[in-house]
Amino acid sequence: MSNMSKKWIYGGFGFLIFLVAVFIPQGKASAFHDVPEKYETEIHYLIDRGIIKGYPNGNFGPDDPVTREQAATMVGRALGLDGRQRNTVFPEVDASSYASGYIQSAYEEGIITGFTDGTYRPKKAMTRGGMAYLISKAFSLEEQSSVWYSDVSRSGSQYEAINKITTAGIANGYSDGTFRPTQSITRTEFSLLLARGMNDSFKVSQEEGVIEERVTTDVLNVRSGPSTSYTRIGQLAKGAVLQVHEVQGDWLKMTAGSLKGYVHKDYTVRKTSGSRVIAIDPGHGGKDGGAEFNGLVEKEINLNVSKRLRDYLENSGVEVIMTRTDDTFIPLDDRNSYAVSQGADTFVSIHANAFSDPSANGTETYYSSQSLRVTDSKQLATFIQKRLVEALGTSDRGVKDVPYRVIKETTIPSTLVELGFMTNDSDASKLGSSYWRDKAAKGISQGILDYYEWKGK
Numbered sequence: 001m002s003n004m005s006k007k008w009i010y011g012g013f014g015f016l017i018f019l020v021a022v023f024i025p026q027g028k029a030s031a032f033h034d035v036p037e038k039y040e041t042e043i044h045y046l047i048d049r050g051i052i053k054g055y056p057n058g059n060f061g062p063d064d065p066v067t068r069e070q071a072a073t074m075v076g077r078a079l080g081l082d083g084r085q086r087n088t089v090f091p092e093v094d095a096s097s098y099a100s101g102y103i104q105s106a107y108e109e110g111i112i113t114g115f116t117d118g119t120y121r122p123k124k125a126m127t128r129g130g131m132a133y134l135i136s137k138a139f140s141l142e143e144q145s146s147v148w149y150s151d152v153s154r155s156g157s158q159y160e161a162i163n164k165i166t167t168a169g170i171a172n173g174y175s176d177g178t179f180r181p182t183q184s185i186t187r188t189e190f191s192l193l194l195a196r197g198m199n200d201s202f203k204v205s206q207e208e209g210v211i212e213e214r215v216t217t218d219v220l221n222v223r224s225g226p227s228t229s230y231t232r233i234g235q236l237a238k239g240a241v242l243q244v245h246e247v248q249g250d251w252l253k254m255t256a257g258s259l260k261g262y263v264h265k266d267y268t269v270r271k272t273s274g275s276r277v278i279a280i281d282p283g284h285g286g287k288d289g290g291a292e293f294n295g296l297v298e299k300e301i302n303l304n305v306s307k308r309l310r311d312y313l314e315n316s317g318v319e320v321i322m323t324r325t326d327d328t329f330i331p332l333d334d335r336n337s338y339a340v341s342q343g344a345d346t347f348v349s350i351h352a353n354a355f356s357d358p359s360a361n362g363t364e365t366y367y368s369s370q371s372l373r374v375t376d377s378k379q380l381a382t383f384i385q386k387r388l389v390e391a392l393g394t395s396d397r398g399v400k401d402v403p404y405r406v407i408k409e410t411t412i413p414s415t416l417v418e419l420g421f422m423t424n425d426s427d428a429s430k431l432g433s434s435y436w437r438d439k440a441a442k443g444i445s446q447g448i449l450d451y452y453e454w455k456g457k
């Protein structure tokens with residue numbers, strides 16, 4: 001790409017950021033301590049109208065999923081539909097369900113259609129794609145434009161609805177250019193879509209994908225302004241990825257992690273897809289604690305080891321995507337697809353085992369023959385298992401073919417690691433120790449690097 005067109009794109013990107021900033025109204029103090037500050041205005045717009053409610057404990061639950069019955073109820077309230085409980089066309093939604101009135105009304109209005117088997121599946125999480133359909137119907141959206149998301153096929157069944165809500169300024173996808181239609185919608189995301197549908201002042205424009213560059217020199221200075229006369233505020237190592245917001249002469253205004261500043265454009269290149277990008281998936285999280293034995297909670301072990309693993313891999317020049325970095329619940333079905341949407345070429349899920357018989361012990365690693373990448377998945381599992389057993393000194397239970405949901409039917413090589421048994425005294429003492437957690441992380445990282453070497457990457 002020529003320098004001129006590169007500049008033009010950067011310029012356009014900056015302008016879009018400006019537009020978005022202008023159209024987000026200022027928030028006000030929240031009654032719920034956990035309402036994201038950035039979206040307080042939209043969320044309170046709905047709370048004030050009785051459309052969405054917080055929990056009795058005073059939380060809003062911004063990252064919680066929205067079930068399909070909750071979605072119908074909130075949309076029904078927003079549109080002022082008849083919410084009186086009554087029989088519905090859906091066999092599994094009878095008059096005793098609190099949502100039955102809104103579900104039946106929404107059906108009569110053509111806002112919901114249910115599944116092809118005639119069910120509505122009210123307790124199932126609403127996906128972002130499903131919500132696009134609901135919103136496009138609820139607000140009778142017709143207009144379409146040349147909308148593009150990297151993970152939404154133009155010939156797919158959801159494209160039209162996603163296009164309509166994007167064209168209407170109700171959704172703009174993620175900053176990486178994805179829409180993630182199969183991901184469960186969170187209460188915050190849902191609130192934004194609904195508020196934007198109801199009130200034009202909340203509307204947004206589709207952002208261009210984030211422009212990322214990679215550092216090509218050993219040490220790159222980050223400065224507070226666009227010339228060498230400005231103070232050096234940090235440094236980036238070779239291979240580091242930075243997000244470019246704007247070009248000012250020879251300088252890029254950028255963000256890299258928590259570092260914000262300017263770097264000289266001669267020392268970076270556009271990030272290409274030949275690089276190694278691994279997704280680490282710390283199993284469980286939030287309301288799903290996983291197993292709990294011997295004073296250990298699985299979700300905590302998984303996250304702790306995963307963060308150590310991330311650090312080892314990043315130090316080796318591998319780009320790492322984490323499916324979670326804190327104690328957040330993420331539905332199983334979203335984990336691998338999120339990794340793919342973020343550009344991951346490989347997926348590793350970290351877990352700890354448990355069994356009724358406390359003598360069961362050892363380390364095992366899984367792949368699934370139902371993955372679209374069986375050979376690579378099995379090879380990845382084999383390398384990790386070998387290094388991990390060496391590192392931990394646990395017994396070797398081998399590599400096994402089990403169709404766990406996060407590793408089956410995947411388009412990238414995927415594996416699931418069971419570090420050891422929380423129910424076994426010897427394994428548990430290692431799982432609870434920082435020393436051994438670090439050993440485990442290092443072992444897994446070596447297995448992953450073995451795999452990349454084997455792949456010629």
Ligand SMILES: [Zn+2]
Nearest residue numbers: 283290351352
């Ligand atoms: Zn687990």
